[in-house]
Amino acid sequence: MSLLDYTLRIADSSLISAQRLSEWCSKGPTLEEDIAISNISLDLFGQANGFLEYVSELDGNKTVDDFAFKRNEREFFNFKITEQPNGHFGDTIVKLFLTSAFNFLFYTKLSGSKNEKLSALAAKSLKEVKYHLKHSRSWMVRLGDGTEESNKKIQESLNSLWQFTGEFFEMDKVDTEISKSGLGVNNLSIKEDWNKIINTTLSESKLIRPKDGYMQTGSKRGIHTEHLGHLLSEMQYLPRAYPDAKW
Amino acid sequence: MLNGNTDKIWELLNTVPDPEIPVISVVELGVIRNIEFINDSYLISITPTYSGCPAVKTFQDDIKTCLTNNGVDNFELKLIYSPAWTTDWMTEKTKEKLLKYGISPPSKTVICPQCKSTSTTTISDFGSTACKSFHSCNDCLEPFEHFKCI
Numbered sequence: 266m267s268l269l270d271y272t273l274r275i276a277d278s279s280l281i282s283a284q285r286l287s288e289w290c291s292k293g294p295t296l297e298e299d300i301a302i303s304n305i306s307l308d309l310f311g312q313a314n315g316f317l318e319y320v321s322e323l324d325g326n327k328t329v330d331d332f333a334f335k336r337n338e339r340e341f342f343n344f345k346i347t348e349q350p351n352g353h354f355g356d357t358i359v360k361l362f363l364t365s366a367f368n369f370l371f372y373t374k375l376s377g378s379k380n381e382k383l384s385a386l387a388a389k390s391l392k393e394v395k396y397h398l399k400h401s402r403s404w405m406v407r408l409g410d411g412t413e414e415s416n417k418k419i420q421e422s423l424n425s426l427w428q429f430t431g432e433f434f435e436m437d438k439v440d441t442e443i444s445k446s447g448l449g450v451n452n453l454s455i456k457e458d459w460n461k462i463i464n465t466t467l468s469e470s471k472l473i474r475p476k477d478g479y480m481q482t483g484s485k486r487g488i489h490t491e492h493l494g495h496l497l498s499e500m501q502y503l504p505r506a507y508p509d510a511k512w
Numbered sequence: 513m514l515n516g517n518t519d520k521i522w523e524l525l526n527t528v529p530d531p532e533i534p535v536i537s538v539v540e541l542g543v544i545r546n547i548e549f550i551n552d553s554y555l556i557s558i559t560p561t562y563s564g565c566p567a568v569k570t571f572q573d574d575i576k577t578c579l580t581n582n583g584v585d586n587f588e589l590k591l592i593y594s595p596a597w598t599t600d601w602m603t604e605k606t607k608e609k610l611l612k613y614g615i616s617p618p619s620k621t622v623i624c625p626q627c628k629s630t631s632t633t634t635i636s637d638f639g640s641t642a643c644k645s646f647h648s649c650n651d652c653l654e655p656f657e658h659f660k661c662i
């Protein structure tokens with residue numbers, strides 16, 4: 266069961282990030298950015314689909330759609346940062362940057378998993394995530410080292426989202442078991458590299474790294490912020506209102 | 513067609529255009545990874561370019577249509593993820609086709625498909641499809657798309 270739980274967490278973080286980012290479609294600050302964020306969202310939906318296919322195979326009963334559309338908040342295990350509202354463009358960029366830096370390092374390690382399915386999906390995702398990191402990183406620098414106002418705004422975004430970064434490096438029973446057996450990643454082992462990416466980027470962006478204060482936790486146990494429920498109510502509306510509807 | 517001639521299937525699939533870039537076929541794109549003849553049926557392994565590429569479903573349907581119209585009904589499509597698709601699988605001939613069509617082919621140096629200049633500016637790492645980035649030429653000033661290397 267832990268392999269299923271482990272894979273589901275990866276799938277959920279991709280799915281919820283994708284759904285959240287898709288809200289930018291047709292509302293981007295420029296046409297190029299609208300297209301960029303929508304494409305990133307699409308990559309993440311694709312990654313979520315790949316991991317959910319494997320979850321469904323491990324489960325042997327429920328389909329990919331059952332997992333995406335027929336679970337409630339407490340049955341989702343995505344990082345809390347992924348469900349946070351988009352806010353303004355700077356908020357979205359900070360969220361994307363912090364998570365893409367983690368995803369990049371996580372998939373780099375996971376592509377060496379002893380589990381063939383996980384390693385294949387990770388290698389595939391890694392190619393895409395590299396672009397997500399490059400893109401969000403370049404915006405961090407442009408906004409941080411931009412005008413006085415853009416610097417102030419993105420610093421505020423960083424300060425308020427920082428509390429959600431602790432979850433990236435939490436290890437519970439499932440993580441420990443899976444990483445010990447060589448199937449998954451010991452998240453603590455990528456913390457140093459994550460810090461390096463963050464610190465280099467922040468110094469180039471003329472931004473100050475927030476101090477670790479109270480760190481949010483709970484998503485591994487299905488505990489979420491209020492925002493997830495609202496996101497799910499929109500994402501799951503159609504299959505809930507019209508069960509078994511066909512496209 | 514039950515004789516197990518996989519070359520013929522490759523030939524037929526080479527007539528199925530990429531839904532987004534119709535100037536190249538799904539074979540030239542490199543998404544058809546393998547064709548085997550097992551138990552009187554063709555097993556066609558396909559890999560997506562990008563995880564979320566919406567064209568995957570379309571070209572699966574196009575492949576089914578092409579084969580069925582050519583009297584082949586004993587086949588099965590299988591989606592595989594490993595090895596992950598890479599632009600390295602594109603031949604030089606395919607890259608030439610892209611360039612002629614107006615898309616800068618995957619390469620370390622981005623070339624303007626209009627005037628062939630190598631002096632270009634990246635506008636965005638994301639273009640009209642997941643597989644392309646957006647650029648403009650510093651010489652002829654035309655905007656164009658580039659097939660990203662992955």
